[in-house]
Amino acid sequence: MKRLLAGLIVLLVLLTGFGIAAHVLIDRSALRDDVVAAVKRQTGRDLALGRFSVQVLPWPSVSAGNVVLSDLPGSARGPMLKAREVRASIALTPLLWREIRLENVTVLGADVSLLRDADGRANWEFTPPKTLENDHSSSRPRVQARWKLAIGSASLTQANLSWRDELRSWRGHVVIDRAELDGLHSPSPYIDFHGHHDQTPFTLTGHIGPLSLLRGENPPWALSLGATLGTNETHQDWLNFDGQLMDPQHLRGLAGNLRGEIAHLSDLHGIFPHARLPEINDLGGELGLFDAETKTDTQGWKAFASHLGVNHVHLHAASLPSWHDIHAQAVHVDGETLSSALAVDADLASASHVWHAQGQFGTLSQALRSWQDRLNTSLPVSVTVQEPGKSGLEATDQRDRNDGATFNVSGHIGAKESQLALSGQAQSLAIRNSALHEAKFGLTIEAKGWRWFHLKDSKFSSQEAEWVSDLIFDDRERRKLSGSVHVSRLDLDALQGIWRRVTPPVKPQIAPSVPAAPGVAGIAQKSAPAANEAKTPIAPSTQTPPLSLVQRLRQQDADLTFEGDNVRFNQRDYHALKTHVSLQAGHLTLDPISGQGPDGPLAGRFDYHAENDDPEMAAQFSPLLLPASWAQQQAGLPLLLRGPLEVVGEVHARGQQPNEWRHTMSGHLGLSMVGGTIDSHLLGQFVGQDVQSVLGHGDIGLRCLGIHADIADNRAVVDSLGLEAGALMASGHGDFNLTTHEMTLHLTPRVGIAGAGASTPVLVTGTIEAPHVQQEAGQDGRFEVTIGGAAEDVCGHALSAAREGLAGQAPPAPKKRSRAAELLHDLGIFH
Known part of the structure; x- marks a missing residue:
């Protein structure tokens, strides 16, 4: 026991002595210059360090304050990165082959600015210079050892991250509350981000591809990422993506599956305030994505979306934005493969009616091609809208004046020309405060582009009315409507609920009573009126449309x-x-x-x-x-x-x-x-x-x-x-x-x-x-x-x-x- 104690005391004395000797003998200026030179050699950027210190015990580590990393060479913009303090441990084994590998890099109070200019040059791409003159940190010459700098793991706390992509017209800013990055030197680094934009918190967790991308290389990335939006106390939106990215530098060559659930699509405005996303509620499902290699002259996220192909889709939404006071609810969009039909199923609700719609918009491949070339490739369309079946008391409800109503649309639509055949029938169809009985209609719509429409072979018949019409709407040079409407019979009495104006009763303004004549x-x-009796005329209306x-x-x-x-x-x-x-x-x-x-x-x-x-x-x-x-x-x-x-x-x-x-x-x-x-x-x-x-x-x-x-x-x-x-x-x-x-x-x-x-x-x-x-x-x-x-x-x-x-x-x-x-x-x- 005494020998063990004596051995520990000797070991402690040796370690202490080694630490003191290292503290005295290590040339901090030389190490600082080695780090700056390594960064310059590997990235072509200038690194500026304020306070710089080295610690040997209990583990070799470095600490620097006021760290600044410059932007692209020749750029007049500010630095790419500024940090109040950076701390890191030094791995010992890599020192044997002259590599300074920093582990557990902790960055405090950082400001990171990512930018890509209109020429496509991105400041997150680091290009080593072709030649580099020897640095002379002092007047006395010394041998310059070529050290390599590497980062194994890092963490950020309270970092401001901003980005601007002038090529795609993207920009944004978020605050990284906490970020953990591990295995940065491996082929599959792990990331764990927790941040917020304004009052909206978010997380991003998973594996990405190798960071050799930052050195100008462009290796394929295998991706497995998960993101959440919101807090645990509220409904938390989430998205997961598993796949690969063949060209990470240009965000091209994407392939994989995207899954998720979003309570309100507009929640994403908390992170992307300029996205102008529509009001879609309870959106979720799965998309199979791939890069469709299309060309587009659009910018922003629409340009990115136009490059994406979909090889399978299963989406659902509780509601979509209203169109002319018609709300789409319980929407389902499905397409199993590229050769399968793209099927849409939804309930359409107005102020007084609910309809069920089922439609097919060609195959998934046809729909994708039409989406990518903006309908220059025509898309087959087949839609049926009908009143949901009734049972029980609903079937005997006399107040429901819709009975057996069905509407059909078939044909094709395209940017150059379209042709749709519309038809429908109903035993009873409610319109405002009236109803049509035994109604039938048929209509063919021919279109040239979006500014010329021919509504031909239009026929309508019911117990209350019957007519045919032929109308042409031309808005190519000057808006014009031409054609004819021939009414065989029309019962305005039976349909007075449609055209008759209904006004609430008006409380009369009763004049002062006077004893009636005998x-x-x-x-x-x-009695006769008083000579000075005041009158209050009503001013004419000045409201103009x-x-x-x-x-x-x-x-x-x-x-x-x-x-x-x-x-x-x-x-x-x-x-x-x-x-x-x-x-x-x-x-x-x-x-x-x-x-x-x-x-x-x-x-x-x-x-x-x-x-x-x-x-x-x-x-x-x-x-x-x-x-x-x-x-x-x-x-x-x-x-x-x-x-x-x-x-x-x-x-x-x-x-x-x-x-x-x-x-x-x-x-x-x-x-x-x-x-x-x-x-x-x-x-x-x-x-x-x-x-x-x-x-x-x-x-x-x-x-x-x-x-x-x-x-x-x-x-x-x-x-x-x-x-x-x-x-x-x-x-x-x-x-x-x-x-x-x-x-x-x-x-x-x-x-x-x-x-x-x-x-x-x-x-x-x-x-x-x-x-x-x-x-x-x-x-x-x-x-x-x-x-x-x-x-x-x-x-x-x-x-x-x-x-x-x-x-x-x-x-x-x-x-x-x-x-x-x-x-x-x-x-x-x-x-």
Whole structure:
């Protein structure tokens, strides 16, 4: 035991003495110069070391501060690498063959800048100089030993890594929190990176190829890499790649399998903020990748992606970005081999429907070739979209108006030409608030490039409509739409849920109540208006669309013919409807507008010269039929009337917007309706709210309406007005401001109750949206109330004036009821 203890003491003394001797005898300057010379000899770069120290015990090691490695020779850029401190151990055995192999290299506080210029020169490629003069670190000459420098393993802590690839237009920056690199001198180094960009953490772990690439060589790399994105507390995205890279210097010759799961593809923006990746959720699966050796003039990641080929694919995604409010969900893309079909399976969801789509886009090889040459090679396409099968309660749900709907697309698409055949059918197909029954359609689309389309052999039929069309869209030199649409039959009543505007009920603005005149239930108000009573006009709307009508008309041409053999509207049939639409250089004409109504011919013409700086509009109606709801919408009026509105007259106007037309409009117009409905709530505001109980609620039948006006100076002077709806008849005259909707109407309403009636003149002021009603005194200053007496039929005179003498539909005869039944009806109790 004593001998062992004595031996240990002797060994300790010897080691201590050896350490002291080495510390004294080692020439630190010479070792420092050897390291700098070795770096210069092997890389062609200049290495600058600040503080430099050597330690022998407990293991030979070196330490350096303020380490700087220069960029490419001759470059005016800053250094490629700067480090606050570098520490490393020296392996002893390699010293025997003059190799300084550094192990456990620890780099603290590093800034690494990787750059490749537009000529393809990369600063991470190290090229030894052809000749190197001997260094003279001191005035006395000494023998220069050629030492080789090698790194076996390394670690980085809190390193800033930035890169810029001007050749591929890539750039980025990340912070390496911790990085471990092992076996750097071996054919398969191991890397383990942990870093973050902004607030997004990531990891990269696995094996890469030999680092002789850094010395200018280009050996093939075997790759096995795994990456994660996010933290363990959240769903962590991951990617794995196993394969090889034949040309690592140029990122070419890739082959291998890529697998992964990414919760949101946009999560990658945390690392690649300029990638502009789409919103794809729960993306995952496997891709077999290989280098397709294609040529492209694109840059960035798209150029890199265009080089990639896919020899098998199995991908899934929970959802894809929406297209025109259609969302693709539960998407699956599969292709087993290059010769297998590329199959796509997805659910398509809109606001009210869910469809199932299945399609094939040629073989995987064909799809790859079309992708690489941007569809210059045409791609076969076959897609079926159908309503998912129902079972249980779903199969008996009467609210689901889709039944047996199936759509098919087949043909080929290409950048030079495409041809697709579309067809479909459905027992019941819901569209907005209506439904088509026993619907079928067929269509062929021919395309030349992406700017010429021919929609030919287009046919549609259902219980509600049937038409054929032939249309050509040409956007090669100037956008133009030409062709024809021939409607055999169209039931607008059955499809009113599609075109009819639905507005929520508007709470009326009730004028201050005034004691009613004796014997009249709210037909008029007794007191006259105060002289200083304030009025609050509604300012005209100044909102303009993003693109004016004139701009849209000047951007395209059109030559279209529309024909309608039989159109049913408001329970009446119209035949031989026809118009020709011509648009050329901003000049729009609809001429002729013709047809045959139930009570005579329909005719009109519309002409708009938008090619001039001061556009002019002219319209003739003799007569013309328009949906009342559409006409009120275009005029910016509340939805009071529903049904066919007959228009007679001629108007002229100037301007680029509808509000300018109203300012400059001149001419004469007659508006009439027979049948249809009128909103009793809005009507009651024009004759007094107390009449509401007599008129009933909701829409009531309109026996007749006739209005005739001369238009000039932004005003419509109404010389004749008459209507009859339910228990109310009214006639009068007045004027109306086309812009502010202010009005002054002199009306004589008459309310009939149980065969009797009462009337009194009233003055209606305010606006259409907020009318103000008061009883109107006669010329002698007295208020007149008429009770009883025979009621004069206002329909004949009002319709004759509105139609300007043209023949038209006669109003229906008044219904005959007993006095008791008429009283209950007028009170809204009996219908």
